[in-house]
Amino acid sequence: VNGLPEIAAVSPWLAQGLIQNLHALALxxxxxxxxxxxxxxxxxxxxxxxxGYGLARRPLVESVDTLWWYYSDVILPVSLLIPAYNxxxxxxxxxxxxxxxxxxxxxxxxxxDGSRDATLDRLIEALHLELSERIYENALPHAPVRGIYTSxxxxxxIVLDKENGGKADALNAGINVARRPLIASLDxxxxxxxxxxxxxxxxxxxxxxxxxxVGGTVRVINGCTVREGxxxxxxxxxxxxxxxxxxxxxxxxxxxxxxxxxxxxxxxxAGAFAVMRRAAVIxxxxxxxxxxxxxxxxxxxxHRLMRDKGEDYEIRFVPEPVCWTEVxxxxxxxxxxxxxxxRGALETFCRHADMxxxxxxxxxxxxxxxxxxxxDVVGPVAEVVGYVLIPLFWVTGLLDxxxxxxxxxxxxxxxxxxxxxSLVLEELELKRFEKTHHLLFLAFVAIFENFGYRxxxxxxxxxxxxxxxxxxxxxxxxxxxxxxxxxR
Amino acid sequence: LxxxxxxxxxxxxxxxxxxxALVLLARxxxxxxxxxxxxxxxEARQLLVxxxxxxxxxxxxxxxxxxxxxxxxxxxxxxxxxxxxAAGRARLRxxxxxxxxxPYRAALRSRRRRGRLSAVHVLSAIGDLEVIDDLRSMLDDRxxxxxxxxxxxxxxxEAVPPIAEVIHKIGVVGGHxxxxxxxxxxxxxxxxSAELMALVREDGLDVINVLxxxxxxxxxxxxxxxxxxxxxxxxxxxxxxxALRALARxxxxxxxxxxxxxxxxxxxxxxxxAAFCAGRLKIIDAAAELEALLGDKQWWVRFRAAEAxxxxxxxxxxxxxxxxxxxxxxxxxxxxxxxxxxx
Numbered sequence: 001v002n003g004l005p006e007i008a009a010v011s012p013w014l015a016q017g018l019i020q021n022l023h024a025l026a027l028x029x030x031x032x033x034x035x036x037x038x039x040x041x042x043x044x045x046x047x048x049x050x051x052g053y054g055l056a057r058r059p060l061v062e063s064v065d066t067l068w069w070y071y072s073d074v075i076l077p078v079s080l081l082i083p084a085y086n087x088x089x090x091x092x093x094x095x096x097x098x099x100x101x102x103x104x105x106x107x108x109x110x111x112x113d114g115s116r117d118a119t120l121d122r123l124i125e126a127l128h129l130e131l132s133e134r135i136y137e138n139a140l141p142h143a144p145v146r147g148i149y150t151s152x153x154x155x156x157x158i159v160l161d162k163e164n165g166g167k168a169d170a171l172n173a174g175i176n177v178a179r180r181p182l183i184a185s186l187d188x189x190x191x192x193x194x195x196x197x198x199x200x201x202x203x204x205x206x207x208x209x210x211x212x213x214v215g216g217t218v219r220v221i222n223g224c225t226v227r228e229g230x231x232x233x234x235x236x237x238x239x240x241x242x243x244x245x246x247x248x249x250x251x252x253x254x255x256x257x258x259x260x261x262x263x264x265x266x267x268x269x270a271g272a273f274a275v276m277r278r279a280a281v282i283x284x285x286x287x288x289x290x291x292x293x294x295x296x297x298x299x300x301x302x303h304r305l306m307r308d309k310g311e312d313y314e315i316r317f318v319p320e321p322v323c324w325t326e327v328x329x330x331x332x333x334x335x336x337x338x339x340x341x342x343r344g345a346l347e348t349f350c351r352h353a354d355m356x357x358x359x360x361x362x363x364x365x366x367x368x369x370x371x372x373x374x375x376d377v378v379g380p381v382a383e384v385v386g387y388v389l390i391p392l393f394w395v396t397g398l399l400d401x402x403x404x405x406x407x408x409x410x411x412x413x414x415x416x417x418x419x420x421x422s423l424v425l426e427e428l429e430l431k432r433f434e435k436t437h438h439l440l441f442l443a444f445v446a447i448f449e450n451f452g453y454r455x456x457x458x459x460x461x462x463x464x465x466x467x468x469x470x471x472x473x474x475x476x477x478x479x480x481x482x483x484x485x486x487x488r
Numbered sequence: 489l490x491x492x493x494x495x496x497x498x499x500x501x502x503x504x505x506x507x508x509a510l511v512l513l514a515r516x517x518x519x520x521x522x523x524x525x526x527x528x529x530x531e532a533r534q535l536l537v538x539x540x541x542x543x544x545x546x547x548x549x550x551x552x553x554x555x556x557x558x559x560x561x562x563x564x565x566x567x568x569x570x571x572x573x574a575a576g577r578a579r580l581r582x583x584x585x586x587x588x589x590x591p592y593r594a595a596l597r598s599r600r601r602r603g604r605l606s607a608v609h610v611l612s613a614i615g616d617l618e619v620i621d622d623l624r625s626m627l628d629d630r631x632x633x634x635x636x637x638x639x640x641x642x643x644x645x646e647a648v649p650p651i652a653e654v655i656h657k658i659g660v661v662g663g664h665x666x667x668x669x670x671x672x673x674x675x676x677x678x679x680x681s682a683e684l685m686a687l688v689r690e691d692g693l694d695v696i697n698v699l700x701x702x703x704x705x706x707x708x709x710x711x712x713x714x715x716x717x718x719x720x721x722x723x724x725x726x727x728x729x730x731a732l733r734a735l736a737r738x739x740x741x742x743x744x745x746x747x748x749x750x751x752x753x754x755x756x757x758x759x760x761x762a763a764f765c766a767g768r769l770k771i772i773d774a775a776a777e778l779e780a781l782l783g784d785k786q787w788w789v790r791f792r793a794a795e796a797x798x799x800x801x802x803x804x805x806x807x808x809x810x811x812x813x814x815x816x817x818x819x820x821x822x823x824x825x826x827x828x829x830x831x
Contacts, residue, residue: 038493059633066609070640073674074667135794135824137787205667206632406490409497417500420508427511436515443508 026398030390034403036382037410040374044418047259048425054262055254055319055429059202064102064195067202076204077105078197078275079178080186083170084110087188088117090326092126094188097229099154103197107156110188111174114143114164123159127151134158136179140172140286148177167271168287168294175286178278185295187272190325191221191229199321200275203314210314212302213276215269216321217253219432220246222329231324236438239329244453247446249327251422254319254430260368261317267303267368269315271295273323280305290473291351293344300352303364319430335460342464343472345376380461383411387455415450422446528560536564539583540576553586561587562606565613577644581615589614593622601631608634612641620647627657635659636668643675651676651683652696660695673703681707685715694724701727705734713740720746725755732761736768744771751777756786763789767796772803779807782818790817794825 080098084091091110098108112120123129129149143165151157162173175183182204186192200216223237237243253270260266274295281287284301287294299315306313328334349372355361356369390407393399423439423446426432433439535556539549553561565584572580587610595607608626611619626638627649635658642648651673658669677684687700701719704712716738719731732750735743750762751774763781766774774796781793797804805826812823 034490034493070636070668070671074671076667133824133828135791135821135828137791139787208665208667400490402490402494406493409494413494413497413501417497417504420501420504424504424507424511427515436512436519439515440512443505443512446508447505 023398026389026393030386030393030399030403030407033382033386033390034407034410036374036378037386037407040379041410041414041418043371043374044255047255048418048421050259050262051255052425054258055425058319059206064198067195067198068102071198071202071205072104074205075104075198076182076201076208077107077180078103078182078184078201079174079180079278080106080108080184080197081171081174081178082108082110082186082188083113083167083174084115084119084188085113085164085167085170086115086117086119088115088119088122090189091119092122093226093229094191095123095127095157097191098186099157100194100229101192101197102194105180106197107158107178107180108154109174109177110157110159111170112159112161113166113170114162120159120161124149127157127159128153129157129159134177136177138176139282140176141289142169142173142176145173166289168289168291171294172286172289175278175281181278182275183278183281184273184275185271186323187325190218190272190323191226191231192273193322193324194230196273196321196323197275200273200318203316203318204275204277207314210312211277211316212280212306212313213269213274213299213315215257215266215275215317216273216323217257217319218249218270218272218323218325219253220249220327221324222327224324234432234434234438236441237329241331241334242327242329243442243445244449245327245334246442247419247423247449250426251419253317254425255418255422257317258319260371261315263363263367264314265363265367266299266315266317267364267372268296268299269317272325273321276302288351291344291347292340293348296344297348297351300348300355300364300368303368304352304355304361307361307364322432335463338457338460339464339467342376342380342461343468345372346465346468349373349377376461380458381465383458384462386411411454412450415454416447419446419449525560528557529563532556532560533564533568536561536568536580536583540572540579549583550586553583558587558591562610562613565610581613584610584613585616587614589616589619593619596622596626601634604629604631604634605637608637608641612637612644615645620645623647624649627654632659632666636666636672639672640668643672646679648672648676648680651680651700652687655696655699665695665699669699670702673699674706677703677707681709681712685712688716688719690722694727697722697724697727698730701730701734705730705737707738710738710740713738713743717743717746720750725757728753728755728758729761732758732765736761736765739769741769741771744769744773747771748774748777751781756784756789759784760786760789760792763792763796767792767799770800772800775800775803775807778804779811782807782811782822783816787821790821791825794821797822798825 082095082098087094095108095110110123112123129151132148132150134148134150143163146161146163149159149161158177160173160177162170171185182201184197196216200214203214204211220237220242221231222239222242223235224231225233225235236246257266257268271294280302281298284298284305288297288301291297302315328337349369352369355365356373358365386407390399390404394401394404420443423442427439433442535552538544539552561584565580568580589611592607592610595603598604598607604626608623611623620642623638623642623645624647627635629635629638639648639654639658648654654672655665655669658666673684681704684700684703687696689697697719701716704716713735716731716734720728722728728750732747735747747762747765747769748771750758751766753759753762759781763778766778778793778797781789784790784793794808797808808822808826811818812826813819
């Protein structure tokens with residue numbers, strides 16, 4: 001554009017043609033970018049309203065005492081799988097907390113995936129573990145097991161020590177060793193509420209044959225007060241990054257998961273808190289060891305398997321049971337985590353792209369994978385490109401100010417509606433934040449996360465896209481941790 | 489269109505902030521109310537615990553009950569029920585009978601699900617003969633959860649209508665009953681085993697057969713075993729598997745011929761349950777069949793067969809030791825089960 005006067009002096013016809021072409025190009029590009037953002041926002045809005053509808057008509061929530069009275073003698077036994085890699089700071093507290101769960105029949109299987117720190121030693125010492133023998137089915141492949149430990153003091157605890165093979169590999173080993181019909185995958189840095197397991201298996205009790213997987217809500221533990229493996233006070237973290245993630249998790253679980261669950265098109269239950277039918281997981285081939293998004297990939301594979309077989313099945317999300325997890329409070333850990341998530345999403349999308357918009361896969365192909373295409377594949381790139389190009393088009397006079405304002409409105413202003421809307425849903429239906437001033441503070445966080453944090457996350461996702469294109473392989477995601485007792 | 493996008497975004501964002509402000513305001517008022525309600529519940533719980541003592545006179549109980557908030561009493565009673573045995577629950581009902589059931593009977597017609605469910609809980613806690621018809625009417629409620637709650641309450645009060653009718657009213661989605669229905673039927677078995685037995689019919693629905701057989705398995709009456717063993721000839725895999733689970737629980741070794749035959753069932757789920765049953769009943773005659781199952785295609789069948797051999801004693805151990813010397817899957821499972829025992 002800057003050189004146009006010179007070109008116009010030589011050939012006015014050429015200059016006019018160039019301007020027209022540039023103008024058309026800018027119009028098409030910005031139109032596309034705005035359309036992608038609008039579709040993304042419309043999807044979020046749909047999820048928000050579906051989540052509101054789902055929360056309003058969800059099964060009545062009974063007190064834990066009543067649940068126990070109802071279900072304790074017909075409950076389905078569960079094997080809790082906790083893959084651990086370098087988790088010495090929190091593993092003992094995490095396992096001790098799980099052993100105190102209020103649930104009639106469960107076993108805890110910790111899988112030490114060749115940790116380089118003292119994870120195994122701490123477990124042996126604190127829980128008085130002894131080397132033992134246990135028969136297990138080699139239904140899924142995994143790296144060799146070095147030893148199985150049990151504890152006379154805790155008959156329902158098994159610790160599996162194996163060579164390093166990644167999280168999916170560790171989970172596969174755990175599934176093999178598990179002997180209960182349901183398996184629950186949990187993160188070692190997470191903590192279940194005492195009644196969470198009782199609540200999360202409710203869909204299996206109501207629909208014992210049809211249900212194959214159920215996910216619960218994951219919330220941020222940073223800032224909460226933990227005593228003897230229990231959350232005694234729900235607080236807010238001091239770190240701004242962790243505060244921002246509270247809203248992000250609310251949006252992802254309360255809005256995203258619940259919205260799609262209402263449409264029976266749930267593409268993902270978080271690996272940090274998922275209960276699945278063991279037989280179905282084995283039939284699907286277990287966790288894929290070649291992806292970093294093993295939870296997303298497994299759920300898509302379960303959908304594919306069931307749809308291919310023409311079975312009546314359901315994968316559901318329930319909002320009440322809560323698993324608390326420690327989120328990154330430093331930039332490096334957050335960046336690593338988000339880059340991994342983005343790579344995992346892209347790997348899963350590419351692996352199952354043939355399901356996209358195919359009739360046989362119904363809502364899963366159209367909604368779940370369509371959503372993944374817009375939000376995970378095209379969305380981040382379109383948004384970052386839009387930040388650069390649309391203002392540039394306006395500055396150079398190729399586009400009206402209205403285009404720039406519309407784009408910014410979709411990104412910044414509409415984003416406020418989605419974030420604040422999720423917080424409103426949380427307060428209307430679940431009311432987990434006990435202190436009013438915390439809620440007020442989170443309302444401000446919900447507004448301001450759209451100015452800076454959202455853009456930073458998109459940058460991480462672009463790096464994730466780049467690493468995916470370069471074919472970078474996955475490993476355990478490492479994070480700097482404070483541990484539960486000092487979660488504050 | 490561009491202007492529309494801008495205006496819509498601004499309107500939605502502004503609207504959401506306004507709603508958030510209202511929600512925060514509502515929270516301020518609610519916090520105070522909830523604090524009062526929590527205190528009332530604590531007080532009511534203490535009162536109920538005190539009233540559970542048989543020595544407290546009825547008049548005193550009535551007076552105390554009248555002084556407390558019915559809502560708090562009901563909430564506390566709901567919490568207490570789970571911690572009490574049958575006698576305790578009966579005493580709690582005597583205490584709760586001092587509450588006037590009229591408002592709760594009216595609440596059964598509430599449009600709010602929560603209101604109807606609370607009313608079912610209260611009436612169940614009151615447990616008066618007068619409220620039984622009300623609870624029975626709730627078996628026709630449009631909400632499945634409330635129908636189940638009413639059935640559970642009726643079972644507790646020993647006032648369940650014909651069992652087939654209850655199963656029909658609760659409904660079984662896709663032929664799969666909710667597991668609470670199993671619990672309800674199990675609680676009925678001491679008094680209504682004949683009715684449950686009559687439900688087991690070859691031409692009956694699979695789901696009813698499974699539910700009835702499962703409940704009969706909890707009867708503790710070994711004389712029912714031969715009749716349950718009759719279900720091993722039914723065509724449904726689920727029914728045959730349920731029958732074997734029930735037989736394992738009843739512990740009557742008269743059925744060993746039927747169990748041995750089930751070890752050769754074409755369905756692996758049935759073979760697995762049969763092996764488990766053979767182990768539980770220590771059917772020594774089944775050693776040869778169990779040995780054959782050590783080479784079954786399904787890991788769970790091999791595992792249960794090996795466990796059963798270990799359970800039946802020295803004959804089984806001898807088979808396991810012999811088989812463990814072979815390198816095939818049968819040898820592997822036999823070796824593993826012997827090692828596990830040794831450990």
